[in-house]
Each structure stands twice: as C-alpha cells, then as structure tokens.
Amino acid sequence: MLGLNRKDAILLLIVAVLALFAPFILNPFPVDSALAQFNAGYPDLMQRFVIFGIFAIGFNILFGLTGYLSFGHAAFLGVGSYSAVWMFKLLSMNVLPALVFSVVIAGLFALVIGYVSLRRSGIYFSILTLAFAQMSFNLAYSVLTPITNGETGLQLALTDPRILDSAQVGGSLPVTSLFGAEMRSAMTLDLAGWSFTFSVGYYLCAIIMLIAFYLSVRLFRSPFGLMLRAIKSNQQRLNYTGLESRPYTLAAFVISGMYAGLAGGLLASMDPLAGADRMQWTASGEVVLMTILGGAGTLIGPVLGAGFIKYFENIFSKINESILHQWFAFLPDGVQDFIVMILYPFIGKGWSLTLGIMFMLVVIFLPGGLVEGGQRIARLFRRTKTTDGDVVSTKTKPAE
Amino acid sequence: MTEQTCPVILAYALVLVGTGASHRMAGTMDAIILQILNGLDKGAAYALIALGLTLIFGTLGVVNFAHGALFMIGAFCAVALQALFNASTVTLDPTKLDFLGNPAKVETPYLVSWFGPEMGASIIDWSVPLAILFAFPIMVIFGFVLERGLIKHFYKRPHADQILVTFGLAIVLQEIVKYFFGANPIPTSAPDVFRGSLDFGVWLGFEANAIIYPYWRLVYFAFAALLIASVFGFLQFTTFGMVVRAGMADRETVGLLGIDIDKRFTLIFGLAAAVAGLAGVMYTPILSPNYHMGMDFLVLSFVVVVVGGMGSLPGAVLAGFLLGILQSFASMNEVKSLIPGIDQIIIYLVAIIILLSRPRGLMGRKGVMEE
Numbered sequence: 001m002l003g004l005n006r007k008d009a010i011l012l013l014i015v016a017v018l019a020l021f022a023p024f025i026l027n028p029f030p031v032d033s034a035l036a037q038f039n040a041g042y043p044d045l046m047q048r049f050v051i052f053g054i055f056a057i058g059f060n061i062l063f064g065l066t067g068y069l070s071f072g073h074a075a076f077l078g079v080g081s082y083s084a085v086w087m088f089k090l091l092s093m094n095v096l097p098a099l100v101f102s103v104v105i106a107g108l109f110a111l112v113i114g115y116v117s118l119r120r121s122g123i124y125f126s127i128l129t130l131a132f133a134q135m136s137f138n139l140a141y142s143v144l145t146p147i148t149n150g151e152t153g154l155q156l157a158l159t160d161p162r163i164l165d166s167a168q169v170g171g172s173l174p175v176t177s178l179f180g181a182e183m184r185s186a187m188t189l190d191l192a193g194w195s196f197t198f199s200v201g202y203y204l205c206a207i208i209m210l211i212a213f214y215l216s217v218r219l220f221r222s223p224f225g226l227m228l229r230a231i232k233s234n235q236q237r238l239n240y241t242g243l244e245s246r247p248y249t250l251a252a253f254v255i256s257g258m259y260a261g262l263a264g265g266l267l268a269s270m271d272p273l274a275g276a277d278r279m280q281w282t283a284s285g286e287v288v289l290m291t292i293l294g295g296a297g298t299l300i301g302p303v304l305g306a307g308f309i310k311y312f313e314n315i316f317s318k319i320n321e322s323i324l325h326q327w328f329a330f331l332p333d334g335v336q337d338f339i340v341m342i343l344y345p346f347i348g349k350g351w352s353l354t355l356g357i358m359f360m361l362v363v364i365f366l367p368g369g370l371v372e373g374g375q376r377i378a379r380l381f382r383r384t385k386t387t388d389g390d391v392v393s394t395k396t397k398p399a400e
Numbered sequence: 401m402t403e404q405t406c407p408v409i410l411a412y413a414l415v416l417v418g419t420g421a422s423h424r425m426a427g428t429m430d431a432i433i434l435q436i437l438n439g440l441d442k443g444a445a446y447a448l449i450a451l452g453l454t455l456i457f458g459t460l461g462v463v464n465f466a467h468g469a470l471f472m473i474g475a476f477c478a479v480a481l482q483a484l485f486n487a488s489t490v491t492l493d494p495t496k497l498d499f500l501g502n503p504a505k506v507e508t509p510y511l512v513s514w515f516g517p518e519m520g521a522s523i524i525d526w527s528v529p530l531a532i533l534f535a536f537p538i539m540v541i542f543g544f545v546l547e548r549g550l551i552k553h554f555y556k557r558p559h560a561d562q563i564l565v566t567f568g569l570a571i572v573l574q575e576i577v578k579y580f581f582g583a584n585p586i587p588t589s590a591p592d593v594f595r596g597s598l599d600f601g602v603w604l605g606f607e608a609n610a611i612i613y614p615y616w617r618l619v620y621f622a623f624a625a626l627l628i629a630s631v632f633g634f635l636q637f638t639t640f641g642m643v644v645r646a647g648m649a650d651r652e653t654v655g656l657l658g659i660d661i662d663k664r665f666t667l668i669f670g671l672a673a674a675v676a677g678l679a680g681v682m683y684t685p686i687l688s689p690n691y692h693m694g695m696d697f698l699v700l701s702f703v704v705v706v707v708g709g710m711g712s713l714p715g716a717v718l719a720g721f722l723l724g725i726l727q728s729f730a731s732m733n734e735v736k737s738l739i740p741g742i743d744q745i746i747i748y749l750v751a752i753i754i755l756l757s758r759p760r761g762l763m764g765r766k767g768v769m770e771e
Contacts, residue, residue, distance in 0.1 A: 069560045127706045131748040143741030356571030363565040
C-alpha cells in the first residue's frame with residue numbers, strides 16, 4: 001500500500017486512526033466527572049500535539065538517522081512562524097500560501113546554516129547550530145525589529161495590505177482560513193455527558209502531520225535513508241568507500257529544517273502571531289527532549305514523545321495544591337498534608353522539574369526512549385509465552 | 401600562523417572601528433581602556449567556567465552541560481549564606497511605637513546578639529566573601545557525588561548521551577533552585593568597603609572621572625586571576641597535578657603504571673565544580689542571581705571552550721577574556737551605530753568564524769575530539 005511494506009502500512013494506519021479520532025480518544029472522561037481535567041481533547045492542545053509531532057518527526061530525520069545533534073532547530077520553527085505571519089499580513093489569510101512560504105524560507109535558512117555547520121561534526125556541530133540559533137534569536141529581539149516586531153512579537157493589524165482579500169476586511173481582524181473554512185471554527189458533539197470538539201484547524205494539522213509522517217516513513221525506507229544510517233554508524237568507512245557524505249547530511253538537514261518551518265507555519269496559522277521566544281535555545285532543547293523521550297531513530301517515537309510531553313505539560317501544570325488535597329482527602333490529615341507537600345514541587349509550575357527528572361531517567365535507563373520501553377515489555381510477554389511450550393526454539397533464536 | 405592571529409586582528413579592527421567612529425578623539429584612548437576593563441569581569445567569569453568545563457572534558461572526556469548549573473549553585477550558596485546570616489529574632493520594643501500605636505517590632509540578627517553589634521554587622525556585611533569558605537566544600541562534595549553517582553556511568557556512552565543527561569540534570573538543578581529561592585533575582589551586595597568606584601583614569605594620567613571602575617569588579621578580576629593561577633599551579637607543580645596531566649595525555653598508560661587514575665579524575669571533577677561555584681559566589685554582587693543564570697552563562701562558556709580549543713586549559717582562559725572584552729567593545733555606542741546589533745551576536749559570530757577557519761580552536765591540540 002502506497003509503496004510501504006505491511007508493517008509500515010499498519011503503523012501508518014494506526015497513526016492515522018489515532019490522529020483522526022483524537023477528539024474521541026483524548027476525551028475519555030465525561031465533562032462533569034472529577035477526572036475531566038485529564039481530558040486533552042480540546043482543539044488548542046490537540047493542534048499542539050500534531051504540530052510538535054511534525055517538528056519532532058523532522059528533527060528525527062536529522063538526529064535519528066545521521067546522529068548529528070542539532071541544538072538550534074527552534075530557529076527554523078521561528079523563521080517559519082515569522083514568514084507565515086508575513087504572508088497573512090501581505091498576501092491573504094489563506095493558510096496555503098503561508099505554509100508554502102514558511103517551508104521555503106525555513107529551507108533556505110537551513111541550507112545556509114547547514115552548509116556552514118556541517119563542515120564540522122560531533123560536539124562542534126552542536127555548538128555551531130546553537131550559535132546560529134542564538135544569533136537569530138538575539139537579532140530577532142533587537143535589530144530585526146522592523147521585521148519581527150521585537151519583544152511584542154509579530155501580529156496582524158487592520159492596516160495590513162493583504163492584497164488578495166482586501167475586500168473582505170471589515171472592522172475586526174480577519175481570521176486564518178483554508179479557502180473559506182475558518183481555522184478556529186469547530187463543531188461540538190454532545191453525547192450523554194461527553195462532549196467532543198472537532199475543529200477545522202486540528203484536522204488540517206492532523207492531515208498535514210499524516211502526510212509528513214508518510215513522507216518520513218518513505219524516507220526512512222529509501223536508499224537515501226540507508227545512506228544516512230551509514231553516516232551515523234561509521235562515517236569514516238563511508239568516506240573510504242569513495243562516497244562524499246556531506247551532500248547527504250546537508251539534504252537531511254534541509255529536510256528537517258523544512259519540517260520545522262512547516263511546524264512553525266502551522267503554529268502561526270492556528271494563532272497568527274509569532275514571537276522571538278520560539279527561537280530560543282530552550283525551545284531547541286524541547287524538541288531534542290521529545291525525540292529522545294519517544295525514541296530517536298524510530299518512526300513513531302518522535303510523535304509519541306511530542307504527544308507525551310505536550311500532554312503532561314498541560315495536565316501537570318493545571319493541577320494545583322487544592323486538587324491534590326482533593327485526591328488524597330481519604331487519607332488522615334497528617335498523611336495527606338505530607339503527601340501533598342512531597343508531590344507539590346513536581347506539579348503546577350514545577351512541571352519542568354518532573355520533565356527534567358523523567359528525561360534523565362530515560363537517557364540513563366532507556367536510551368531508546370518510550371519505543372524501546374514498549375519493545376522490552378512486548379519481548380517480556382513473548383518470552384513468558386514461549387517458555388511454556390518449546391524451550392529449544394527460544395534458545396536457537398538469536399536475540400533481536 | 402596567520403590563522404592564530406585572526407581574533408587578534410579582529411579585536412584590533414573593532415578597536416579601529418571604535419576610534420574611527422568616535423568624534424571625541426581626545427576621549428578615545430580612555431574609552432578603549434574602559435571597555436577593556438569592562439570586558440575583564442565578564443571575561444573572567446567566562447574563563448572560570450570554561451576552565452572547569454575544559455578540565456572535566458580533558459580528564460573525563462565528558463561534555464558537561466550541567467556546568468552552568470554548578471555556577472548558579474555557587475551563586476545561590478552566597479544567597480543562602482546571606483539569608484542564614486540575616487536570620488533574626490523578632491522582639492517588641494516598647495519604647496518605640498509604630499503608626500498604629502503598638503510597640504514596634506525590632507529584628508535582631510542572631511549574629512548581632514551573639515557577637516555584639518559591630519562584629520555581627522560586619523560579618524553580615526562580608527557575607528559574600530565568607531561564602532567562599534562555605535561554598536568550597538559544598539561544591540567539591542557536590543561535584544564528587546555527581547561524578548560517582550551519575551557521570552561515571554556515561555564514560556563509555558556517546559557524547560550525545562552525555563550532553564543529554566547533563567542537560568536534563570541542569571534542568572533539574574535549575575528547577576530545584578527555583579522552587580526554593582523563587583524566580584526573581586535576589587540582590588546580594590558586596591561588602592561596604594568595595595561599594596564605591598575607583599577613578600582609574602587618574603592613575604594613568606587622564607582627567608578625573610574619565611575611567612570609573614567599581615571596586616568589586618577589580619576584586620572579581622583579581623580573584624579570578626588568583627583562582628586560575630592556583631589551578632594551573634596545582635596542575636603544574638604538584639605530583640598530583642602531574643599525574644592528572646599524564647592521565648589527560650594518555651589515560652591507559654598511567655593506569656598501566658599502577659596509578660588509580662579514576663580516583664584522581666573524580667577529585668578533578670570536584671575541583672572543576674568548585675571553580676565554577678566560586679566563580680558564581682563572587683559574581684553575585686555584579687549580577688543578582690536568578691535561577692536561569694547558569695544556562696545563560698553555559699551557552700556562552702561552551703562557545704568559549706570551543707573557541708579556545710577543546711581540551712586546552714590556556715585556550716579556555718584566553719578565549720574567555722578575549723570574548724568578554726570583544727563583547728564589551730561591541731556594546732560601545734560608536735560600534736553599535738556602525739553595525740547595529742553587533743553587541744548581540746559578536747560572540748557567536750567570532751565562534752563561527754574561528755571554528756570554520758581554525759577547526760581546532762585557538763589552542764586546540766591535535767587528536768582531541770576529532771572523529
């Protein structure tokens with residue numbers, strides 16, 4: 001199917017089902033129940049799941065396949081956002097030209113930065129990309145204010161030219177749309193206590209994410225992807241066979257930069273403003289976290305990692321002290337206070353602490369991320385099953 | 401050789417730009433000296449952090465992204481000690497009334513009641529320098545625990561893993577400090593003696609008030625120079641240092657000679673942590689410590705290390721001061737009006753130029769961190 005083998009086709013199908021039915025899957029609890037705060041099925045959050053999924057998929061093409069650890073990928077995200085907002089300001093509120101423009105501009109940026117940075121490898125490469133990203137961040141904050149609007153961030157204004165749809169402009173700010181379908185319009189389905197929201201913006205993002213995911217699967221399985229893996233495993237040997245590796249790494253860098261630009265453009269399409277803090281190096285760190293947490297070099301890993309981090313970021317930061325007290329209300333007062341006191345630093349504003357600890361644990365114990373964790377559990381089950389019947393076959397089978 | 405002089409030429413060019421744009425030709429020389437002085441304290445902080453980073457990298461081969469966090473923890477040692485010294489008892493003073501007519505509350509720090517008013521007040525006043533004594537053992541022990549507990553397991557893992565785990569650690573440390581001390585910067589003052597400024601220009605024969613330089617920055621520079629000198633002296637003139645240097649050059653051979661090099665390297669990690677911590681302690685009067693100061697300095701210090709050459713201690717120090725001074729020149733108004741925004745990007749720009757023209761950095765050795 002679509003040029004994929006059976007396993008990949010199933011994977012794509014699973015991702016497609018998850019993405020398309022996300023409004024149901026992420027809203028498992030009725031609105032009025034106490035667990036409703038664990039619901040994540042509102043458009044704003046779901047959009048962020050898939051957008052950061054795209055970002056992480058793109059980052060994984062570079063880091064997972066070639067092993068080059070870029071610490072400056074947020075720069076492309078920021079560039080994508082800025083270009084999309086400029087498109088909204090100058091041309092039209094249609095998201096299509098904005099997305100195309102942001103991908104192209106981010107690709108050009110990636111070409112320049114990659115051309116320079118990829119002359120070095122290892123830690124030097126990381127530092128070079130970091131330096132470029134910090135440079136763009138600082139410039140966006142200070143000198144480039146006419147383009148980026150500095151600290152305030154780039155926003156839409158009533159006086160924008162908007163050549164293609166100037167006729168529609170009324171008294172209020174126009175909204176982003178795809179040929180008339182407004183991004184923020186949504187349909188709500190109430191079903192016996194449950195409430196599901198289907199937003200146009202989310203489905204646009206989800207479909208784009210599916211396309212991006214499909215492309216990355218094809219890329220992983222292509223001869224080009226194989227070449228990138230060869231670079232990761234032993235670049236020197238590759239060079240000795242007479243192959244120049246740099247065009248391949250540069251291509252991977254540009255592709256992943258374009259993915260980041262696409263993610264940035266989508267962010268701006270959902271909410272048309274762009275700020276420099278999207279380019280800061282902590283943002284670059286975040287996408288690294290997502291990819292590692294999910295499993296670098298795997299297909300599904302980055303999507304999982306992005307969803308995981310964004311979900312817990314939202315849910316954890318919403319929990320506050322009184323909710324904790326509510327949960328542990330069944331305990332005696334002293335014990336309750338004690339438990340709340342222990343848990344309190346890890347929730348709410350302390351979410352970053354939880355994230356940091358989780359991230360460290362994953363790097364230490366599960367270098368392959370969530371995907372490796374899943375595989376280990378699956379293998380455990382398989383082994384217990386096989387030991388019942390034939391012990392011989394497990395012995396002769398080589399370990400995976 | 402031409403490549404080696406590249407940054408020097410660059411610095412010189414910046415100076416020329418500065419002089420060319422300045423209309424006050426008489427005031428150029430003192431402006432240049434002032435900028436060099438201004439660059440010194442920041443450069444000293446970069447140099448100290450980069451020195452520790454290089455020590456760790458040269459001995460253990462670990463890329464430590466948590467080093468900025470160690471700098472921050474040092475700074476918060478000073479904050480904690482200041483808070484500790486200011487711990488006070490509250491008594492009611494019936495002779496004074498507050499605006500509601502109740503007896504006014506008087507806070508007396510414990511130190512004042514223990515050592516008498518004068519002695520107690522001066523101990524509180526000197527809390528930052530005293531924090532050195534307090535921070536040094538803490539940082540050494542902290543570094544020791546960190547190395548044995550975490551870093552040790554990452555020697556054989558790829559550099560990417562080391563970067564990632566220390567990056568995670570930096571986040572954790574930063575958040576812990578944020579939880580206990582809050583997100584706002586906490587002002588910490590230098591002793592009263594060092595409050596004022598030195599009229600440096602008079603010494604050199606300029607007019608009065610031409611070059612004004614705060615005393616504490618001078619102290620910081622002197623302290624940093626002393627610390628750097630003692631680290632180099634320790635490595636150069638003691639047997640311990642000799643073994644460590646031998647281990648940096650060829651770890652395996654030293655091990656084969658029957659020396660337990662791992663134990664010494666652990667101590668070096670503690671030492672590097674202490675250097676970063678002390679740099680942080682003394683920096684508090686210059687910059688009020690906040691929880692993300694470590695990250696801010698870390699990024700720049702890494703750039704400094706790479707510019708100086710991975711694994712080269714003199715390179716780290718040289719590059720630290722060089723970039724600090726360059727940054728301060730770039731923030732002169734004359735330069736900024738010529739090339740807008742240069743002060744924001746100068747360090748990164750220099751790093752990119754140097755990495756591309758001289759891949760091993762200014763003083764990098766062959767074979768260090770090369771695939």
